[in-house]
Amino acid sequence: MVNILVLMTLKSGMGVDNPIWPHPIDMVLHCPVCRNQHIDAPEPAVNWSNPPHRSHLCQVCGTRWRPADVPTNGVTGIWTRGQEDTWPEKK
Ligand SMILES: [Zn+2]
Ligand SMILES: [Zn+2]
Numbered sequence: 123m124v125n126i127l128v129l130m131t132l133k134s135g136m137g138v139d140n141p142i143w144p145h146p147i148d149m150v151l152h153c154p155v156c157r158n159q160h161i162d163a164p165e166p167a168v169n170w171s172n173p174p175h176r177s178h179l180c181q182v183c184g185t186r187w188r189p190a191d192v193p194t195n196g197v198t199g200i201w202t203r204g205q206e207d208t209w210p211e212k213k
Contacts (some may be wrong), residue, residue: 134193146174147191148200156186160196 139194151160164172174193181185199210 138169144192146195147190148197149189149194150198150200151178151189151194151196153183153185155185156183158182159198159199176207 141199145172152158160178162172162175162178164170172195174195176190176193177188178194178196203205
């Protein structure tokens with residue numbers, strides 16, 4: 123998943139604003155402090171277009187945290203599930 127371009131970009135210190143940065147990785151993210159789920163989406167009311175970002179801002183408690191060294195996108199759920207996975211519960 124992490125290709126040489128990402129590694130080169132990380133080493134060079136280029137930020138996520140660089141146009142060659144790959145698409146953010148969809149993840150189920152929870153705030154490490156208050157545990158509320160973090161869903162990323164554009165919020166025109168506060169002039170937020172949801173550009174690729176690494177540090178996330180919890181809308182509930184104001185914590186800022188970085189779950190990975192690459193841009194991630196908080197989603198309600200991911201598309202795949204392992205056969206042995208125990209969470210979330212099967213529907
Ligand atoms: Zn976010
Ligand atoms: Zn929080």
